Amino acid sequence: MAEAVFVVSAVIILAGAIGVVASRNPVHAALFLVQTLVGVAVLFVLNDAHFLAAVQVVVYAGAIVILFLFVIMLLGVDKAEELRIEPIFGQRPLAAVVGAALAAVLGAVVITGADVLTGLRRAGGERSLDGDATDIERMGRVLFGEFAFAVEITAALLTVAVVGAVVLTRRASRSDASETAGAAP
Amino acid sequence: MDLAGLAVGWYLALSVALFAIGGAGLLVRRNPLVMFMCVELMLNAVNVAFVALGAGLNDVGGQVAVFFVLVVAATEVVIGLALVVAINRRRSGATADDVSLLKG
Numbered sequence: 001m002a003e004a005v006f007v008v009s010a011v012i013i014l015a016g017a018i019g020v021v022a023s024r025n026p027v028h029a030a031l032f033l034v035q036t037l038v039g040v041a042v043l044f045v046l047n048d049a050h051f052l053a054a055v056q057v058v059v060y061a062g063a064i065v066i067l068f069l070f071v072i073m074l075l076g077v078d079k080a081e082e083l084r085i086e087p088i089f090g091q092r093p094l095a096a097v098v099g100a101a102l103a104a105v106l107g108a109v110v111i112t113g114a115d116v117l118t119g120l121r122r123a124g125g126e127r128s129l130d131g132d133a134t135d136i137e138r139m140g141r142v143l144f145g146e147f148a149f150a151v152e153i154t155a156a157l158l159t160v161a162v163v164g165a166v167v168l169t170r171r172a173s174r175s176d177a178s179e180t181a182g183a184a185p
Numbered sequence: 186m187d188l189a190g191l192a193v194g195w196y197l198a199l200s201v202a203l204f205a206i207g208g209a210g211l212l213v214r215r216n217p218l219v220m221f222m223c224v225e226l227m228l229n230a231v232n233v234a235f236v237a238l239g240a241g242l243n244d245v246g247g248q249v250a251v252f253f254v255l256v257v258a259a260t261e262v263v264i265g266l267a268l269v270v271a272i273n274r275r276r277s278g279a280t281a282d283d284v285s286l287l288k289g
Binding site: 168 | 205258
């Protein structure tokens with residue numbers, strides 16, 4: 001059963017990924033991205049990470065892809081892109097070669113390192129997945145215990161991102177613009 | 186490292202394929218929005234590997250790592266799309282190649 005679910009969702013994920021890369025219209029690429037993200041959420045459920053699966057659907061497929069679509073519509077770049085012209089000569093073949101090399105190197109790492117990590121299997125304790133605590137309970141304990149400082153840093157990161165987005169997209173007000181114009185030699 | 190009768194290696198193989206597709210897409214596409222989507226693909230490949238290894242090693246740390254990756258992905262998209270909007274305001278229909286105009 002698990003194998004069947006894995007194979008089906010793997011096919012869905014890879015088809016969506018290829019769709020993102022190959023589709024000419026950015027809106028279609030965003031919708032293929034949703035396909036991949038939902039497939040990954042299914043894999044999370046298969047690994048008993050139910051909270052992460054919910055977050056994946058809500059935050060990624062919900063918020064992030066909607067943000068993408070919003071910007072696509074806002075900028076009016078939802079026209080099909082001409083993929084046949086190549087501004088940089090040899091970009092496509094080189095990209096394919098680099099992608100294949102990346103897959104080869106990572107595949108070699110996985111094959112040679114597959115048995116290295118088995119000795120680190122956790123036998124018990126707060127972080128082990130044994131017992132009848134739910135995954136969200138376990139994650140909460142670890143996040144606000146062992147990783148409390150990292151959570152604080154994350155809060156700072158989110159604040160910086162919000163302030164940065166506002167500063168980047170702010171139009172300079174008239175008085176600011178005239179001041180800069182006046183200051184320029 | 187067996188998990189519900191499924192070896193972690195299969196998840197890692199899927200993760201490698203997804204990461205490579207995302208990386209190749211990042212190099213091929215010129216639309217900055219689609220390039221960001223390819224970065225999301227690569228981040229998701231890493232998330233699959235984290236969750237599968239965490240389950241295989243009986244450790245909730247993999248799920249915690251995915252949680253932080255999700256936060257970083259969200260901030261990255263916010264800042265990246267703000268940059269795209271700012272560049273498009275100056276020069277509409279800009280592609281990644283047009284960033285070379287920033288040279289002095």
